[in-house]
Amino acid sequence: MVEQKWLAANPHIVFAPAPNYPPVEFFDESGAYRGITADFVDHITETLGIRFDVVQLANWDQVIKQTRQGKVHMWGAAAQTRDRQAYMNFTRPYIRLPAVIIVRREIKGELTMPQLVGKRVVVIENYATQRYVQENYPDLQLITVPDIETGLRMVSFGIADAIVATNASAIYYIEKNGLTNLRVAGESGYEWQLRFAASRAMPELISILQKGLDSISEEKKREIYRRWISLEAPAWKPSRELIVLMVALFSALLIAAILLWNRLLRRRVAHKTRELEDELVARGELERELRRLATTDELTGVKNRRHWLALAKGEFSRNLRYDGSLSMAMIDVDRFKRLNDTYGHAVGDRVLRGLTDIFRRELRVNDILGRIGGEEFVVVLPETNEEMAHAVLERLRIAVEQWHCKIDGGEVRASVSIGFSMVDEQVTSMEEILRRCDLAMYEAKGQGRNRVVNYRIIADRRPPAADRVSVLRSLR
Ligand SMILES: Nc1nc2c(ncn2[C@@H]2O[C@H](COP(=O)(O)OP(=O)(O)OP(=O)(O)O)[C@@H](O)[C@H]2O)c(=O)[nH]1
Missing domain, CATH: 1.20.5 (Single alpha-helices involved in coiled-coils or other helix-helix interfaces)
Incomplete structure (x- = not known):
């Protein structure tokens, strides 16, 4: 009843929270008073049906100053120190928070307070921790800052080496500002015991606050703590x-x-x-x-019958188009059957190869030599008139005549009969020129072999031989 009366007589109780002490108490972006203490205050005011004039001051230092000037009557979460007791009454503590040492991650290992000697250590001005550190560790070089956020930034940026601050607040700001290079390195040995405080000039107020606090159930208290203090370690980032x-x-x-x-x-x-x-x-x-x-004769290496015929036809058509002089000749080895029969087939083959070498030597590069039968060769002589052809073929015949093939116990000789003809205006097909060569060669055989016969010389004297027609057919 006394308290009710007192409250009625004192409707303007000025309450100045620590403006920047989350999660204990702070003002959010919209200026609303929030945090653990704010939730406790809500409860007390609701239960008692009272209200406080909440004021937002710049920092804790201002709160202290204005309290001393009598402008502020009440605090929400303060540590009880001897100084403060001179002008404030305190409730029993309702929040206990350890103050820890926070350093940059690059500083390794567990740290204790004495190990901070020689380092730049930050404390928050007028917080109870400042007093605690000064009294217990007078050798430490202290830097004071107006709030914990500033202090954490200084350590994070390397302006200071460590800060001694409330664990829960530090974690709150580390997460909020992404200061992920900071870590908790150890306990400071100090535990915040936070209480409500009321001006000594208002002794009724402190008992009202204590009663209000006592009316909050343990369950409710735990719920409030859980809401603001994460019990899990901060997620690793x-x-x-x-x-x-x-x-x-x-x-x-x-x-x-x-x-x-x-x-x-x-x-x-x-x-x-x-x-x-x-x-x-x-x-x-x-x-x-x-x-x-596909194009050469296996035994002698000269063009085979099919290939020779294709080339000869090409040469024949070219000659027709350009009206050049072209001769062709047929060369037949004399009495080759007898040679084969006397010395054997292998010697016969060697003779054919030897003769081919002679032909190649005596003919020019442009002349086209082919083997069209067993011992029968043909040659196209481009750009060669009758006289020149005769001279070339005669030279070839003599070369054969003078040649001998060495065999075991002696030598073999050979000769060739050659018939040739020039392609003149009466020759209009390959068949015709070949027929002429064949007849001339046949004439050479008839005249006793080993000779060169020009078709023109015999043309008027003999009709074509019937037995040679088959050879010519096969060449078509
Ligand atoms: N060694 C050998 N003999 C062959 C080859 N091809 C054909 N002959 C033989 O050559 C002979 C040709 O004989 P003929 O056509 O009667 O003529 P020839 O004995 O030369 O008599 P003339 O032509 O009248 O001088 C045959 O005995 C064939 O077997 C061959 O590749 N190698």
Whole structure:
């Protein structure tokens, strides 16, 4: 009843919270009073049906000053110190918070207060911790700051080495400001016991506050603490340096992997390219070989019948178009059957190869030599008139005549009969020129072999021989 009366007589109780002491008490961005103590105050005012004039001052220092001037009557969360007791009464403590040492992460290991000697240590001006540290560790070099947020920033930025502050508040600001390079290194030995305080000039007020506090159930109290103090360790957040390092490491690994992969690919491509090149070379060789087999006579290496005929036809048409002089000749080895029968087939083959060498030697590069039958050769002589053809073929005949093939126990000689003709205006087909050569060669045989016969000389004397027609057909 006394208290009710007193309250009625004192409707303006000025309450100045610590403006910046979360999560205990603070003013949020919209200027609303919040925190653990704010929740307690809500309860008390509701239960008792009273209200306080809450004022937001710049910092705790201002709160103290204005209280001493009598402008402020009440505090919400203050430690009880001897100084303060001179002008304030205190309730029993209702919040207990340890003050801890906070340093940058680069400072390793557990720290105790004596180990802070020689370091720049921050405390908050006029907070009870300042007093505690000064009295218990007079050797420490202290820097005072108006609020915990400033102090934490100074440590984070390296302006100071450590701060002694309330654990819960420190965690609140570390998370809020992303000061992830800070960590709790140890206990300060000081525990905040926070109480309501009322001006000594208002002794009724302190008992009203104590009664209000006592009316709050333990359950309710725990609920309020839980709301503001996270019991879990703050979630681990990698520091900016760690993120940069990890990104750099990852990039380096990625680049190394790409380079390695590129090198492997390049090697594989080079290997495959070599394989393909080898295959191409092999194929080229095979094709050349197949072409050679398809176009050359196996025994002598000169053009085979089909290939020779294709080339000869080409030369024949060219001659018709340009009206040049072209001669062709047929060369037949004399009595080759007898040679075969006497010395054997192998010697016969050697003789054919030897004769081919002579033909090649005596003919020009442009002349086209082919083997069209067993011992029968043909040659196209481009740009060669009758006289020149006769001279070339005669020289060839003599070379054969003078040649001998060495065999076991002696030598073999050979001769050739040659018939030739020039392509004149009466020759309009390959068949005709070949017929002429054949007849002339046949004439050479008839005249006793080993000679060169020009078709023109015999043309008017003999009709075509019936038995040679089959040879000519096969050449079509
Ligand atoms: N060694 C050998 N003999 C062959 C080859 N091709 C054909 N002959 C032989 O050549 C002979 C050709 O004989 P003929 O056509 O009667 O003519 P020839 O004995 O030369 O008599 P003339 O032409 O009248 O001088 C045959 O005995 C064939 O077997 C060959 O590749 N190698």
